[in-house]
Amino acid sequence: MTSGSEYGYNSKVEGNVVVTKLDAAVNWVRKNSVWPMPMGLACCAIELMAVGGSRFDISRFGMEVMRFSPRQSDCMIVAGTVTYKMAEAVRRIYDQMAEPKWVIAMGACASTGGMYRSYSTLQGVDRIIPVDVYISGCPVRPEALLDGLMSLQKKIEREHSVPQLIKGRS
Amino acid sequence: MLEEQKTELLSRFPDLTERKDCTYLAFNVAESQFKKVLQALRDDFGYSFLSNLTAVDWDSAENRFSVVYILFNMTSSNYVGVNVVCADSENPAIATVSDLWPAADWHEREVYDLFGITFTGHPDMRRILMWDSYPYHPLRKDFPLAGKPTDFPSDDVRERMGTTVLPAPMAGGPFTAGTGCSMHKMEPHAKDQSWNEKKTKPTAE
Numbered sequence: 001m002t003s004g005s006e007y008g009y010n011s012k013v014e015g016n017v018v019v020t021k022l023d024a025a026v027n028w029v030r031k032n033s034v035w036p037m038p039m040g041l042a043c044c045a046i047e048l049m050a051v052g053g054s055r056f057d058i059s060r061f062g063m064e065v066m067r068f069s070p071r072q073s074d075c076m077i078v079a080g081t082v083t084y085k086m087a088e089a090v091r092r093i094y095d096q097m098a099e100p101k102w103v104i105a106m107g108a109c110a111s112t113g114g115m116y117r118s119y120s121t122l123q124g125v126d127r128i129i130p131v132d133v134y135i136s137g138c139p140v141r142p143e144a145l146l147d148g149l150m151s152l153q154k155k156i157e158r159e160h161s162v163p164q165l166i167k168g169r170s
Numbered sequence: 171m172l173e174e175q176k177t178e179l180l181s182r183f184p185d186l187t188e189r190k191d192c193t194y195l196a197f198n199v200a201e202s203q204f205k206k207v208l209q210a211l212r213d214d215f216g217y218s219f220l221s222n223l224t225a226v227d228w229d230s231a232e233n234r235f236s237v238v239y240i241l242f243n244m245t246s247s248n249y250v251g252v253n254v255v256c257a258d259s260e261n262p263a264i265a266t267v268s269d270l271w272p273a274a275d276w277h278e279r280e281v282y283d284l285f286g287i288t289f290t291g292h293p294d295m296r297r298i299l300m301w302d303s304y305p306y307h308p309l310r311k312d313f314p315l316a317g318k319p320t321d322f323p324s325d326d327v328r329e330r331m332g333t334t335v336l337p338a339p340m341a342g343g344p345f346t347a348g349t350g351c352s353m354h355k356m357e358p359h360a361k362d363q364s365w366n367e368k369k370t371k372p373t374a375e
């Protein structure tokens with residue numbers, strides 16, 4: 001049993017015994033209930049809102065519970081231009097999120113500074129926080145963000161989560 | 171501005187000179203009397219709305235900085251500009267107009283932030299856009315668009331992440347958008363990722 005999708009809910013085995021790896025079970029739980037922290041800083045945030053709306057519907061992936069409190073979220077979606085002045089706040093919010101946590105850099109600005117080659121703009125949010133998924137686009141299309149979220153789910157699936165749980169913070 | 175208003179203004183303030191190169195009527199006003207002129211325009215001529223307050227850096231000119239006020243008349247729907255030259259180019263300073271227009275408060279803070287012109291009598295003369303410890307004034311002509319290296323705003327993040335404020339890579343940087351090609355290729359994209367602001371660009375040899 002290697003592929004994560006084999007551990008999903010299966011009505012045929014309901015009430016019976018399921019044999020799995022603990023890692024896979026924990027990852028399956030984690031990946032299907034990612035609570036995003038919408039760090040909307042510029043125009044990309046509008047596309048992020050579209051993803052939350054009914055047309056693109058982020059809830060198909062178990063991620064609709066957007067929380068504006070870092071304490072309640074585990075995936076920060078950095079949507080927009082990060083200025084040096086805002087960078088401090090972004091880092092602090094990231095610090096306040098509980099482990100395990102992931103970061104998506106949404107769009108050209110968050111990934112590289114984008115078209116803002118200027119004195120005021122942080123050239124990529126990965127200079128202050130670790131980024132798991134970069135999404136290209138200016139702005140990112142909602143489909144691209146959903147694709148990025150699915151890439152994140154695939155990444156979560158491959159993590160060794162149990163050693164992290166035992167050791168505490170990895 | 172109506173002709174008779176202009177005549178009346180010039181008779182009250184004979185030192186005003188008209189600026190020729192403007193799309194609307196504008197005057198050069200001496201620093202000593204500019205507040206009286208602005209107050210008269212606001213109270214007696216109907217220019218009650220401070221539409222814009224900004225500054226110009228004339229680079230190597232003898233008087234480097236001038237502050238520009240643009241007023242709007244709500245009844246006759248026209249503008250008048252007032253241009254005041256700062257006498258001191260090293261530490262430019264000028265009196266605040268935030269007592270005449272409360273809206274000038276944040277405009278003056280922005281001019282202070284980006285040009286380094288101090289407004290005397292201002293209630294809260296702090297930076298408004300850049301962070302408080304930022305050492306430069308970015309709209310001055312001698313400041314490069316890419317910025318200058320300086321310290322990251324917060325000490326703890328700087329200590330943990332080693333992040334500093336670096337000049338942004340400009341033309342020829344790693345990021346580009348296509349021209350004259352199909353729409354999907356015009357998306358901004360990474361041109362060459364073998365170098366960035368930390369790794370130097372490999373030379374041709």
Ligand code: SF4
Nearest residue numbers: 043044107109138139
């Ligand atoms: S990548 Fe483009 S759309 Fe997104 S925040 Fe930056 S400028 Fe706006």
